[in-house]
Amino acid sequence: MQVEGLSINLATIREQCGFAEAVDVCLKHGITAIAPWRDQVAAIGLDEAARIVHSNGLKLTGLCRGGFFPAADALGREKALDDNRRAIDEAAALGADCLVLVVGGLPDGSKDIDRARRMVEEGIAAVLPHARAAQVPLAIEPLHPMYAADRACVNTLGQALDICEALGAGVGVAIDVYHVWWDPDLAKQIARAGRMKAILAHHICDWLVPTKDMLTDRGMMGDGVIDLKGIRGMIEAAGFLGAQEVEIFSADNWWKRPAEEVIATCVERFRSCC
Template sequence: MQVEGLSINLATIREQCGFAEAVDVCLKHGITAIAPWRDQVAAIGLGEAVRIVRANGLKLTGLCRGGFFPAADAAGREKALDDNRRAIDEAAALGADCLVLVVGGLPDGSRDIDRARRMVEEGIDAVLPHARATGVPLAIEPLHPMYAADRACVNTLGQALDICDAVGPGVGVAIDVYHVWWDPDLANQIARAGRMKAILAHHICDWLVPTRDMLTDRGMMGDGVIDLKGIRRHVEAAGFFGAQEVEIFSAENWWKRPAEEVIATCVERFRTCC
C-alpha cells in the first residue's frame, strides 16, 4: 500500500544503503517519494540514478545540497558558484522539486557574520538565472544557530525569507523542524512564507533531550520535544500540502539499525506522530 504524504531523505539510511538499495527499501514500504544527496547520486552515476527514478515513477521532494557560498577570496566564491550550477543541473536531470541550499558559514579566518550573510545573498543571486533557466527552484534551508559558524549563517526562517524577498522569484525555503522549532516567531514566519508562496519543502525528525552530538544525533519522530503536529498545522495553513520529508542523522542509533526497520519505523511514526 502506497504511503501518501511521506518522503524519505536518503540520509536517513545512508550508512546502510546506496542509492539503488535505498530506493528498493522505500518502495517495499510503499514510499514513492525520496530526497537523495548528491554524493549518493554520484556514487551510482547521475545517468543510472535518473533511470531508477524514471523506471519507478519516483517523486523527488528535493536534492541535497547546494550552497556553501561564503569563501575567503574571489576564487573560492567562484568555485562555489560553479558547484551550485552543477547541482542545479543534477536537480533538473532528476526532476527534483527543488535544490536544497545549506548556505555556508564564516569563511576561514573571518569573524564577520554580516559579510558572510551578504555573500550568501550575492551567491544565490548569481546562480539564480541558471536555476530559473532550468526550472529548478532553490530552497534556502535555515539551520539552527549552533551551525552559524561552519554550516549556515542563515539561522531563522525570517532571515531566509528576507533573502527570498531580496533576490526575487525562483527562491523559497525548506522548513526543517529540527532547525526552526525553537523560534518564537516561527508561526508568523511560516504564515509569511505562505503569503509569499515560498514553502518548497517540509523536513521532519525530532530533537532529543539530551542531544549528544549536534550533527548526528537527531531523533525519530515522537522521541523528542518538537511539536510536529503543531508545525504541520501551520505549514498546511500556509498552503503547503507537499510530502513531509524524514531526514535523520543518527550515528549511534538509527544508522546502526537495519534499513528495513528504520523505514518501517518512519512510516509508523509518520502515521501516529506527525
C-alpha cells in the same frame, strides 16, 4: 500500499544503503517520494540515478544540497558558484522539486557574520538565472543557530524569507522542524512564507533531550520534544501540502539499525506522531 505524504531523505539510511538499495527499501514500504544527496547520486552515476527515478515514477522532494557560498577569496566563491550550477543541473536531470541550499558559514579565519550573510545572498543571486533557466527552485534551508559558524549563517526562517523577498522568483525555503522549532517567531514566519508561496519543502525528525552530538544525534519523530503536528498544521494552513520528508542523522542509533527497520519506523511514526 502506498504511503501518501511521506518522503524519505536518503541521508536517513546513508550508512546502510546506496542509492538503488535505498530506493528499493522505500518502494517496498510503499514510499514513492525520496530526497537523495549528491554524493549518493554520484556514487551510482547521475544517468543511472535518473533512470531509477523516472522508471519507478519516484517523486523527488528535493536534492541535497547546494550552498556553501561564503569563501575567503574570489576564487573560492567562484568555485562555489560553479558547484552550485552543477547541482542545479543534477536536480533538473532528476526532476527534483527543489535544490536544497545549506548556505555555508564563516569563511576560514573570519568573524564577520554579516559579511558571510551578504556573500550568501550574492551567491544565490549569481546562480539564480541558471536555476530559473533549468526550472529548479532553490530552497534556502535555515539551519539551527548552532551551525552558524560552520554550516549555515542563515539561521531563522525570517532571515531566509528576507533573502527570498530580495531575490524574487525562483527562491524559496525548506522548513526543517529540527532547525526552527525553537523560534519564537515561527508561526508568524510560516504564515509569511505561505503568503509568499515560498515553502518548497517540509523536513521532519525530532529534537532529543539530551542531544549528545550537535550534528548526528537527531531523533526519530516522536522521540523528542518538537510539536510536529503543531508545526505541520501551520505549514498546511500556509498552503503547503507537499510530502513531509524525514531526514535523520543518527550515528549512534538509526544509522546502526537495518534500513528496513528504520523505514518501517518512519512510516509508523509518520502515521502516529506527525
